[in-house]
Amino acid sequence: GAVVSQHPSRVICKSGTSVKIECRSLDFQATTMFWYRQFPKQSLMLMATSNEGSKATYEQGVEKDKFLINHASLTLSTLTVTSAHPEDSSFYICSARAYGGGKDNEQFFGPGTRLTVL
């Protein structure tokens, strides 16, 4: 149980295009999803916290108009990188927090999406 999926797993796009990444909790409901970005040989850096039915909370330095987050249901959050540029190339990882069932604080991570902007 507690599986989180991401789609696509890998995407290559041209500079200036927009890319949407989906994060789904497959067998549990997640009221909160987190989006992280990871550059090569670095740690996971939190980009934003996404709560179902409300606006995302962005970390300092993360442009909310560039990284659009939509958490429309308890099992799906999307991250759209708008007008992507090569410096946006990174590994994007989502995680979902499950409430109920005695695992209220546990975060479950997706497999990540590798974005390459040419």
Next chain:
Amino acid sequence: GESVGLHLPTLSVQEGDNSIINCAYSNSASDYFIWYKQESGKGPQFIIDIRSNMDKRQGQRVTVLLNKTVKHLSLQIAATQPGDSAVYFCAENNINSGNTPLVFGKGTRLSVIA
């Protein structure tokens, strides 16, 4: 601000030896700690966690030690195997502070020499 850091960025061990990966944290309010394993191109994989009311917790071949006095966390892997080669991250959180995300340390790359 809060930060979670690591003493050793890389660690090479012989197959069969024990590995010890260390982590220092600065937020004294943190009360929940997790170790993750991340293989290349994959998301973090949960290894073991510990709450601040404990100082040791054991799993299968892994042990996490927590020293709240010096804000130090360690992961011990017994009889290290080639499949243990990965980057290991510690992460911390404050369960009582509400719906806050995990904060990750810098990571340690573990290389197992066969």
